[in-house]
Amino acid sequence: MCASKILLLSLATVITTAVAWPSQSFKSVPFAPPVFNITKSGAHLAPGLLLITTTDPPFPASYIVTDDGDLVWSSKTGNYANLNVQTLGSQPVLTFWNGTGSADVHVAGHGYGMVQILDSTYTELFNLCLNLGLVTPGDIAIECQADLHESYVTDHGSILVTAYNITQADLTSLNGPGDGWVYDSLVFDIDIKTQEILFSWSALNGGVSISDSKQPLGSSGTLSDPFDFFHINSIQSVGNRYLLNSRYTWTSYMIDSNGDIEWQFEGSTGGDFKLPSDIHFAWQHHARALDVTATSLTLHMFDNANYEPPFAGVNQSLGLMFSLDLLSMTSTLLKDLYDPNEALYADSQGALDLLPNGNILMGYGQIPVIREYGPAGDVRMTITFGELDDGTQQSYRAYRLAWEGTPAEAPVVVVENGWAYMSWNGATCVESWYIYEGTTAETLKCTMRVRNSGFETRVSISNSTAFLKVAAVTTNFSKRYSSVVVVPQ
Ligand SMILES: *[C@@H]1O[C@H](CO)[C@@H](O)[C@H](O)[C@H]1NC(C)=O
Ligand SMILES: *[C@@H]1O[C@H](CO)[C@@H](O)[C@H](O)[C@H]1NC(C)=O
Ligand SMILES: *[C@@H]1O[C@H](CO)[C@@H](O)[C@H](O)[C@H]1NC(C)=O
Ligand SMILES: *[C@@H]1O[C@H](CO)[C@@H](O)[C@H](O)[C@H]1NC(C)=O
Ligand SMILES: *[C@@H]1O[C@H](CO)[C@@H](O)[C@H](O)[C@H]1NC(C)=O
Ligand SMILES: CC(=O)N[C@H]1CO[C@H](CO)[C@@H](O)[C@@H]1O
Secondary structure, three states: OOOOEEEEOOOOEEEOOOOOOOEEEOOOOOOOOEOOEEEEOOOOOOOOEEEEEOOOOOOOOEEEEOOOOOEEEEOOOOOEEEEEEEEEOOEEEEEEEEOOOOOOOEEOOEEOEEEEEEOOOOOEEEEEOOOOOOOOHHHOOOOOOEOOOOEEEOOOOEEEEEEEEEEEEOOHHHOOOOOEEEEEEEEEEEEOOOOOEEEEEEOOOOOOOHHHOOOOOOOOOOOOOOEOOOOEEEEEEEOOEEEEEEOOOOEEEEEOOOOOEEEEEEOOOOOOOEOOOOOOOOOOEEEEEEOOOOOEEEEEEEEOOOOOOOOOOOOOOEEEEEEEEOOOOEEEEEEEEOOOOOOOOOOOOOEEEEOOOOOEEEEOOOOOEEEEEOOOOOEEEEEEOOOOOOOOOOOOOEEEEOOOOOOOOOOEEEEEOOEEEEEOOOOOOEEEEEEEEEOOHHHOEEEEEEEOOOOOEEEEOOOOOOEEEEEEEEOOOOEEEOOOEEOOO
16 A cells, blocks of 8 residues: 555635535635545656536636646636647647526536637637527527537647437337437537538437437437437547547447448447457446557547446446457457545546556546546545535546646735735746735835745735735746735725
8 A cells, every 4th residue: 555645725715514515715716616635645646737617516617726736727607517728729728618608508417508718818719609500408599509528629620519409209119209309419520710510420310229229218208308319428539530429328439521430339248349358338428549540549438337227336437448459349458447445436427538647537527536547557646526425516527737827817916904815817837926015006115025825825914005016926037917906904
């Protein structure tokens, strides 16, 4: 056993109430991210910041945090998914799905919203509010129709989004009505600048049989409760092809540029492949291919085999990585990631990312835990940010990525009871702060330099100070000033 080090964020004030998981609070901003409870084994971790979207009050938001639990950036509160750093035209950009404001944003595990793309100053480059021609629940008008599950920026300036459309289908193969209703799962590849649709695909019209669904029809299949037979949850661009993942058919599909299915990798039979013995997967998320050649590839995923009786509480969440051989159509298990000391059972959501040093990050989706594994599968870090079993705090995915932000907005400072509290939301390069104090707004003098400390730095100020401003000093010695504040007397 490696020695474990427990880090609990101590800088910010911790509000504790009887029921709720504790959240952080700050004087200079209204953000209230959860407290991050962090265990590290001491073994080498990958570089990069953590990106999550939280769902629990008091401040569900998109958050960037360090692996010591310090907040780096918070969005406004809202309904977000899939906060990510991607590359657009060789520039790193922040992307996220924002369902705030669309009517009825969360329906049966999917949503309707927009995809926002910000540059490294947190200025919006694009706001993709797409009308995709969907029939929506109750046929209500929904302006921004992209689903929350994927916002994948391709290397040619387009974005892949998922969408859910209500349409009619023959459900007799499932002993349902011939004129039943389903949620069709759609894929769109859209040019970001022009919003032109470059490619689209429909599970219903793309060769997937409704009877491939493992999701029981039950009483669904009506207009008011359409049968979600496919439930698309990830898309990746692979050359001129697409890797799609369906939760409810337990299958990852490779689709060619004509929309034809090249092969299927299914969790109980292997689909077109032979599965390794004793390995199955089900209800899985975040399928990604890498090292793709004409004859082989690696495919990894987050396995949600816990979902649905009789395996609830039996099949723990796994990170699975397979090698697929396209000549022999066999699969080999490369990695099977779990914590032998703490099994987690996530019914839904989840993420698996390969990190640059060979480590692997897993976000547990429905369960508010992020884990980093070493290349051999040893647990190197566990971050918990909510109750494990009440289902209120979730982050659809989690990523760990390099990100440097220099906000366009100025730093802020507030003064309370003789202390100045300063922060610069999203800045990754603040080294220290200069404090300017004076008896008039025109006579401010630099009186102190303090080191930056976490998201919010505080310093005690002179009781003769009537006016104050601060400057954030970056690691390259550039300065950004706050506005001048009147000190409450
Ligand atoms: C954080 O984790 C430690 C160690 O597992 C535990 O003792 C502590 O109760 C946790 N804190 C919270 C707020 O859950
Ligand atoms: C999300 O969308 C809402 C509604 O349009 C908007 O008010 C909010 O600012 C957006 N969030 C971000 C981080 O831009
Ligand atoms: C959505 O379904 C309707 C039928 O209910 C159909 O007319 C429409 O073309 C579909 N939209 C898309 C984008 O597939
Ligand atoms: C300011 O602080 C000094 C030294 O602590 C104290 O003597 C003085 O009364 C304070 N003045 C005010 C206005 O509080
Ligand atoms: C210094 O850093 C600021 C903020 O990160 C950046 O805008 C500026 O271009 C940098 N200047 C130099 C000379 O690197
Ligand atoms: C998909 C999956 O992993 N299913 C497993 C759940 O657990 C049962 C009992 O151990 C296995 O038989 C299944 O293969």
